[in-house]
Amino acid sequence: MAAFKRLSWLLAASSLLSSISAQPSPEVQKRISAAIEAAAKSNGSDIDYTQFVNVFIGTDNFGDVCPGASIPFGMVKFSTDLTGYAPAGYVTDNTQTIRGLSPLHDSGTGSSLGTYGNFEIMPLLCPHGFDTCTTSLDARERFRLNNTDDASPGYFAQTLDNHIKMEATSTRRAGLERFTFPKGSGTPYFVLDLANDLPESFAGGTLDIDPDQGRITIGGHWGSSFGPGQFHYQAFACFDLLDGGNQQLKEYGVWTADDFGLDAKGLGMTHMNLSIDLIGDVYQSGALFSYEGEPEEVNIRVGISFVSVDQACSNAETEVGDSSFEDIMAQSKALWNEKLSKVEIDFAQTAPNVTEMLYSSLYRSFLTPNNATNETQAEFANTTHFYFDSLYCSWDTFRTFYPLMSLHSPVEFAQIVDNYIDGYLKRGWMPECRANNLPGWTQGGSSGDVIVGHFAMTYHNEASELGIDLEQLYAAMIADGEVNPPEWNIQGRQVNVYKEFGYVPFAVLDTMSTGRQTREGSRTLEYAFEDFAIRQVALLLNKTDDVETYTNRSFFYRNVFDPNVKSDGFTGFSQKRFMNGSFAYVDPIDCSPLDNSTRDCSLQDDNSVGFYEASSWEYSFFVPHDTAHLIQLMGGNETYVNRLDHFFSAGLFDPSNEPSFQTPIGYHYANQPTKSVDEVRNLVFTSFDITPAGIPGNDDQAAMATWLVFHLLGMYPVPSSSQFLVVSPFLPKYTIHNSFLNVSTTVTVQNFDPRSVQKTIPHGAAAYVKSVTVNGNVQPSRCHIDFYDVFRVGGEVVIEVTSDKDSVNSCGASVPDSLSTGGFAVAR
Ligand SMILES: *[C@@H]1O[C@H](CO)[C@@H](O)[C@H](O)[C@H]1NC(C)=O
Numbered sequence: 135m136a137a138f139k140r141l142s143w144l145l146a147a148s149s150l151l152s153s154i155s156a157q158p159s160p161e162v163q164k165r166i167s168a169a170i171e172a173a174a175k176s177n178g179s180d181i182d183y184t185q186f187v188n189v190f191i192g193t194d195n196f197g198d199v200c201p202g203a204s205i206p207f208g209m210v211k212f213s214t215d216l217t218g219y220a221p222a223g224y225v226t227d228n229t230q231t232i233r234g235l236s237p238l239h240d241s242g243t244g245s246s247l248g249t250y251g252n253f254e255i256m257p258l259l260c261p262h263g264f265d266t267c268t269t270s271l272d273a274r275e276r277f278r279l280n281n282t283d284d285a286s287p288g289y290f291a292q293t294l295d296n297h298i299k300m301e302a303t304s305t306r307r308a309g310l311e312r313f314t315f316p317k318g319s320g321t322p323y324f325v326l327d328l329a330n331d332l333p334e335s336f337a338g339g340t341l342d343i344d345p346d347q348g349r350i351t352i353g354g355h356w357g358s359s360f361g362p363g364q365f366h367y368q369a370f371a372c373f374d375l376l377d378g379g380n381q382q383l384k385e386y387g388v389w390t391a392d393d394f395g396l397d398a399k400g401l402g403m404t405h406m407n408l409s410i411d412l413i414g415d416v417y418q419s420g421a422l423f424s425y426e427g428e429p430e431e432v433n434i435r436v437g438i439s440f441v442s443v444d445q446a447c448s449n450a451e452t453e454v455g456d457s458s459f460e461d462i463m464a465q466s467k468a469l470w471n472e473k474l475s476k477v478e479i480d481f482a483q484t485a486p487n488v489t490e491m492l493y494s495s496l497y498r499s500f501l502t503p504n505n506a507t508n509e510t511q512a513e514f515a516n517t518t519h520f521y522f523d524s525l526y527c528s529w530d531t532f533r534t535f536y537p538l539m540s541l542h543s544p545v546e547f548a549q550i551v552d553n554y555i556d557g558y559l560k561r562g563w564m565p566e567c568r569a570n571n572l573p574g575w576t577q578g579g580s581s582g583d584v585i586v587g588h589f590a591m592t593y594h595n596e597a598s599e600l601g602i603d604l605e606q607l608y609a610a611m612i613a614d615g616e617v618n619p620p621e622w623n624i625q626g627r628q629v630n631v632y633k634e635f636g637y638v639p640f641a642v643l644d645t646m647s648t649g650r651q652t653r654e655g656s657r658t659l660e661y662a663f664e665d666f667a668i669r670q671v672a673l674l675l676n677k678t679d680d681v682e683t684y685t686n687r688s689f690f691y692r693n694v695f696d697p698n699v700k701s702d703g704f705t706g707f708s709q710k711r712f713m714n715g716s717f718a719y720v721d722p723i724d725c726s727p728l729d730n731s732t733r734d735c736s737l738q739d740d741n742s743v744g745f746y747e748a749s750s751w752e753y754s755f756f757v758p759h760d761t762a763h764l765i766q767l768m769g770g771n772e773t774y775v776n777r778l779d780h781f782f783s784a785g786l787f788d789p790s791n792e793p794s795f796q797t798p799i800g801y802h803y804a805n806q807p808t809k810s811v812d813e814v815r816n817l818v819f820t821s822f823d824i825t826p827a828g829i830p831g832n833d834d835q836a837a838m839a840t841w842l843v844f845h846l847l848g849m850y851p852v853p854s855s856s857q858f859l860v861v862s863p864f865l866p867k868y869t870i871h872n873s874f875l876n877v878s879t880t881v882t883v884q885n886f887d888p889r890s891v892q893k894t895i896p897h898g899a900a901a902y903v904k905s906v907t908v909n910g911n912v913q914p915s916r917c918h919i920d921f922y923d924v925f926r927v928g929g930e931v932v933i934e935v936t937s938d939k940d941s942v943n944s945c946g947a948s949v950p951d952s953l954s955t956g957g958f959a960v961a962r
Pocket residue numbers: 175176177
């Protein structure tokens with residue numbers, strides 16, 4: 135999701151100025167570079183992989199990455215919250231100010247409202263005492279001390295311009311906050327929010343101070359960051375203020391404030407109970423407290439729960455207990471190393487930027503979704519299944535996120551699949567865009583089908599050992615594919631009209647269900663690919679009739695292909711289509727980067743172009759399961775290749791969003807794989823780097839990160855299949871470990887030329903794939919390999935590259951699979 139994309143573009147232009155002074159301390163990059171250099175010399179034993187991670191990549195230029203302290207898949211992510219457009223809390227833009235440090239965030243989401251940010255705490259100096267403290271949101275905000283922000287896996291720190299330093303580290307559901315005041319600051323004060331969150335969605339809650347125990351508890355309801363405002367979720371926090379008796383409270387009380395002059399404090403008061411403010415606005419409120427003895431350092435323990443205040447407190451007690459800040463940080467670092475070491479590389483032979491991009495991207499690929507198992511509410515209360523929050527959104531993650539997970543983390547993948555299936559069991563359909571524990575907006579339909587389909591296609595042999603019942607998984611897919619929800623904005627698809635017409639018609643009379651009647655072209659294309667996923671699992675499970683039904687439905691993409699539409703000299707584009715079969719013309723350039731209009735292209739009500747967050751130019755290429763036939767529709771291989779060339783050279787390609795993920799490798803399907811290699815080199819060096827602005831769009835729960843990982847590794851997945859395209863690695867050697875299968879796969883690039891690792895591969899530099907050898911067997915095609923021959927069994931893959939581009943610009947025995955040319959014939 136890159137919601138409210140057009141807004142992002144406008145803001146992007148204005149943020150260029152401010153991003154000139156990148157905010158992380160220059161020490162962060164120096165430290166990472168030194169660690170990479172040391173690793174290159176050390177020969178690879180006892181490597182601390184967290185040192186190579188730059189958590190600030192994607193914190194500028196609308197990457198919306200959260201650099202906060204988190205464990206892998208942590209439910210809590212501690213970060214500061216800044217003013218302005220900052221959906222993940224933190225942004226590098228130093229013209230924005232800090233309102234506090236808080237424990238709940240999502241990473242990478244393009245929500246224009248922002249997401250979470252509840253339970254914010256802000257350290258203050260109040261030289262004139264309790265009643266004079268600047269508690270309101272506007273009064274308390276401060277600039278940062280420029281160029282001092284610091285963070286690494288499991289650790290986050292930011293210093294205010296008054297030199298108060300705020301640090302955090304975390305467990306799954308709890309953490310420690312540490313505040314250091316400059317010497318001689320006097321009494322340290324803290325303001326803690328009851329009501330405020332980033333989307334300003336408070337719907338009532340309570341706050342209690344227990345001064346003897348030194349504990350503040352908060353519970354309340356808040357709203358969605360990307361879903362219907364009518365829905366609310368519950369969240370709870372438990373703040374332990376005394377650091378196991380090392381600290382003593384001086385004053386405590388409550389406060390309220392608003393924008394109309396209210397600024398009241400209640401010294402000694404311990405209870406607040408506020409309801410929703412129906413006129414809108416945040417009813418600003420919370421606790422205010424100070425410490426005896428003018429301590430320079432204050433430690434606060436925080437527990438979070440989505441179930442109850444008691445559980446929030448017990449999470450802090452069991453997960454943090456008496457552990458020190460350093461202990462918790464070390465635990466977190468160890469958990470990160472366990473994840474990051476799943477991919478090993480040869481540091482000496484790998485370009486430092488590639489090392490940094492790779493491990494930073496892998497880091498984010500383990501950062502979300504947020505593991506809220508045992509923290510369930512509403513329909514999911516007390517479920518016996520695993521539970522993940524922030525599936526934000528499946529439309530973003532089915533393409534590369536889960537396929538990457540299938541290479542090294544089947545246990546975690548299975549837990550998330552279990553959670554998708556539980557969504558079907560509890561709500562009737564699998565979740566599409568769960569955000570803040572609430573159903574979020576659907577984008578292309580039920581992309582969860584492709585995610586669970588990918589799991590089934592790669593781990594069906596181990597499914598029951600991994601706790602997945604394949605028949606139940608299939609039942610969940612069939613529900614998505616057959617059962618039309620009464621309201622399909624939040625789950626399922628508009629399958630009634632799709633099945634009746636063979637496409638989602640524009641301006642359709644639907645008397646049985648409700649939803650935003652837009653995106654008919656892209657919904658048809660995505661529904662068709664979701665049907666391919668169902669077809670794949672049907673094939674696996676020998677559901678012969680369903681295989682035929684869903685194979686046919688996966689061809690429905692053809693029904694929105696208007697063979698007569700012309701654009702820039704090319705003919706035939708996907709278009710909206712009326713019920714009577716006539717096409718409703720839309721300029722294929724609309725919603726591309728070349729679109730000069732002011733229209734929005736996401737879910738806004740002025741997106742009537744028929745496509746979601748992309749143009750017809752872009753989406754017309756989206757048929758990952760049947761590109762061979764698409765090529766025919768587009769006029770054959772030569773025209774198709776010219777069309778891709780034009781798409782990139784004319785600037786129609788939009789790397790900032792997911793519909794573009796497939797296009798750079800499209801040349802493989804026309805038997806011209808070297809052109810994919812050139813296009814991917816160009817993409818990586820044009821759109822990605824190691825700076826905070828180093829990703830081209832919202833990370834979208836690491837969709838971008840995992841897109842980059844596949845490109846660096848020289849592979850590209852076909853979701854809901856076991857096929858991988860071979861492109862060209864950016865590094866000479868890597869090993870992927872799969873501890874569940876107990877196998878390791880080492881990919882070695884023979885003739886690797888470091889000069890090829892740049893935007894334009896220079897003449898004479900080897901980078902074009904000549905042969906692919908898997909465990910001693912030369913593969914008949916140099917364009918694709920299969921999970922079952924490689925990553926499932928492990929072993930050695932040798933990719934031989936050459937600089938003689940012309941001699942290898944063909945796939946050999948076969949191009950990657952397409953249904954209509956007999957591909958995907960068997961499920962392995
Ligand atoms: C590093 O590894 C290489 C190759 O395995 C070996 O030749 C070299 O001696 C090692 N260097 C050190 C310092 O251990």
